[in-house]
Amino acid sequence: MFARINWRHFDWLLLFVVLVLCGFSVAMIYSATHNSPDLADYWQRQVNFVGIGLVALFLVALLDYRQLSLLAVPSFIVFILLLVAVYFFGDTQGSGSQSWINIAGTLVQPTEAGKFLIIIFLSWYLSWFRDSMHKLPYLIMALVLLFTPLILVYIQPDFGMTITYAFLGGALIMVAGVRYRHLFILAAAALAIVPLLASTLQGYMLARICIFLPTDEVTGQINAPILGFLRTTFSSLPSECVQPGANTAASYNVDQALIAVGNGGLTGMGWAQGTQNQLHFLRVRHTDFIFSVISEELGLIGAALILLLLLFVVWRVLGIADRAPDQFGKLLATGVAALVFFQVVINVGMNLKVMPVTGLTLPFISYGGSSLVSMLFAIGLAESVAMRHRKIEFF
């Protein structure tokens, strides 16, 4: 049952591209933080995180991913219990959502690891009941299992994580295979609960979405038809949903990011030369808005290259999914690809002001230990699947 570890099947090119991205990460974090006394050593820390992450990557790659199926159910139950505990005893840190819990004196944010737990658990469920998935109850059960953590995260409220979970779950279920008939039934049901969802949408979430809606050139108000729809759907509208430009504080970070991107031009202002970055007009530039730093300093050419490398990683992991020896491995790899892809789209989209602000980091690039280590962990998972792929080998 257990395949031998085969380093010939380890995807060295994938690892190489990931390391190149980590190298860019360290360089851009240095550029973004070197003249802020409090943050000046962040690039060194990021180097350490890369080291830790690589160790995690290889450990996970060595581990046979199929063993994870044993952990799937208990870890998912622990995860749900933690989310419930957060709901009752949680702490609020910085961002404003109650998403931290104090375990033995350490603050833990279960949602970050939850991304993997959801990937592992749903992959396990969808592969375990693979032959029954064409029956509607099994599909609904999958959705229930997905929505349990999703709702708990939504009421924290953590908008970014909620949509991440939703995307991961959706991608896994679709890739596992849903009958078209069922898909239409679910789509119809989803449409029916939109008003219910809308009524629970937090004001700040709505505000973040609203600053992206098209506005009238003259009045600065959101276009009349859309505004009318918003007025009928929501009982009260935040001011951003009427006149997005009026609240400059709300759109400050995004606007400055956009200026940084536009300021970069085709070839960029040069590494550690971007004025928006170096003079600190760009906020949270080493994490959420690091893509703006890249765009300003390396220009369209550099930013497009980074984007290309990131999407190459996604593409490559999808290839691993194709060659996976079993459904569980395929779904695991697909989940990893979906996670990386979704974060890239949301974060780059936010930097280019085509997506709302969510606080999702740019995989491999944004500063942050947990972000980087978990992303390298994810690549490790994919490599674990890759090394056990089902091609017949000739020795």
Add this chain to the structure above:
Amino acid sequence: MFEERTGRDTANLAMLLFRLGIVITFVVMVARMFQLQVVQNAQYESLANQNRLLRIETPAARGIVYDRNGTILVRNRPSFEVALVPEDLPFDDLETTIIDEEAQEIEKVLRILRADTDTDVALRMAEILFNKLGYEDYIRTVQKAGAELTFLDDPAFVTPVTDDGRLTMAEPRKVFFPDIEQPLPLAGLVALVQRAVAIQSQGSASDPVAILDGIDRIRAFEVSEDSFRIPAVRVNQVPIREYIYGDLLSHVLGFMGPIPAFAADEYEQTGYNNPNEKVGLNGLEFTYQDELRGEPGVRFSERDIVGVDVRTVGDVVEPVPGLNLFLNIDLRLQRIMYDALKEKMDELEAPWGVTVALNPQNGAVLGMVSLPSYDNNIFAERIGEDYLELEQDERRPLINYAIGGLYPPGSTFKMVTAAAGLAEDVITPETVVVDAGPIFLPNRYFPNDPTQAQKFVSWNHKNGVVHGRLNVESALALSNDIYFYYLGGGYLEDFQGLGQRLLSKWMNLFGFGETTGVDLPGEVTSLVPTDQWKRQLFAEPWTTGDSYNMAIGQGYVLATPMQVLVETMAVANGGTIYEPRVVHHMTDANGGVQKDFAPVLRRELPIDPDEMAVVRQGMWDVVNADYGTGRAARVPGVEIAGKTGTAEFCEYIPEKQDCRRDDKDNLPTHAWFSAFGPYDDPEIAIVTFIYDGGEGSAAAVPVTQKILQAYFTEIAPRPQQEQTAQQQ
């Protein structure tokens, strides 16, 4: 395993769509980046530059003002101010809760400045911070610091200012001022400085906050030495405009102040980027603001998000000093004029007085005094209290009455009537009018009722004198009113006068309906009265009596002393009207002449030289004939010509519902005298006006005589010995 699948579910399609999504994402994102970074690059680059680049102007040295002999009238005196740079002050370390590091450092600075021992320093600092923080913030900050604050008992009226400290046009507001005469305890001052620093930090932490100014050079060095360990302290040199002769020339030179709010846009459009820049607000400082200012130097400073000056970007443009003004005014004559007028006004206790002199050959203003005057250095040094006193002076000393006051010119106007009569052939030099006492104009509606007739007297009738047969020359010399009544309005069937139309025409020709064009701000003019004007204003037709009054410079005729001087100039030079000009030429910093002012000719009067000669002869008689009214104006060795004026005016007293009158029921009079000399080739024309000064001959003539006497002996002495020797 896989072969069991039917293909009727989403598995394969989902993988396909995922890959498609990756490609689409790349294409869309790169397209968006292309739009932002290539298509809209210039727009975002300018936004980024707006974020980071701050245009900093270095003011140019303002031009210096000299009199016609090169005596410095205005210069820039170096003065020093002490300022704190917010970013160089220590932060309040929150771990040591009891000690406020920032406050400690500020207190150290204040002790070096001697704010704890020297009351003058403490008061000045309180005043600066009061002006910076404003009334409410000042009181709140001091009281929060627990320092004692006393208030003035009487409320004061303050003109509201905008947020950036500029005067507005709004009505003054009544407030109780804190008593800034009482020095604040050190704790209060420290709190105020801390507050001012905090406010500045919100803007740019690199820009210093001035906390004390007006320090002399020696003290500035001391402060620099004592505070060399305190990085936040800056000792800056700030030039102060120094008006060396203060009151003597304040109306001519004017003063400077911050750009007023109501004109802020105009200034900004003409290149005044710093809203706190001081500009000329009055006098020559106003008229020649752009020339005096020069070109400020410019550099672009790169600022980070908290406003710290990172570096200078691009080229630095050095300032170009302003042009220097050389005036036509002679400081010596100005002083003589000032002293002579002031002496007489003190004697008469007259509230206002003016004396102005110019060269009738080209309009060059030789001296200009308007009393009461004020010390324009008050504005340079921002001494609040003196300014308040000045603003509340009912005599409004800030107004230059030589060009800003309108008064009936009285008999000094008669040259206009005389010239008009001769030029329009209403009279000849030989035309005779007999003064046999008051004349009566029959009432329009009751022509046959003598008791309803309007009585017109000449000034001499009050003394029981009639002048008998008069021609235009002797009428001018005696300032006889009957002659000018006849000339102005005619008399019944006996005499055809000028009438309103011709009087108005000549009044306009002599420049009474327009400003004289002198290069000073604040000049006013009244309209030339006409039939139409009177109908519109009073709904009444023009009467012969109106012409009578107009002919002798009373009634509806109003003029500034400068307009009377222009009239005098035209008679003196034979009929040419020049625009009066205070500035002679301007030089740049290297002494090169930048602009030389040629005399500006306004018009030649359409009058025959022989006829003008008759008017001039009349003015000669005023001074030199035995019967002239201005005999007291004679200057030994120089022939002077002139014209006295005693103009009645109405000072309305609401309680009496009438004008103020003396016990003999006479109206009060302004004293006028206009003169020029030497008669043959005039080089100075002068007008003296004393408000409520009584008789022109008694009040205005002696002042003028003193000035002319001094002019012809001290300033432009005649070679009289030689002349008299030759004649003998």
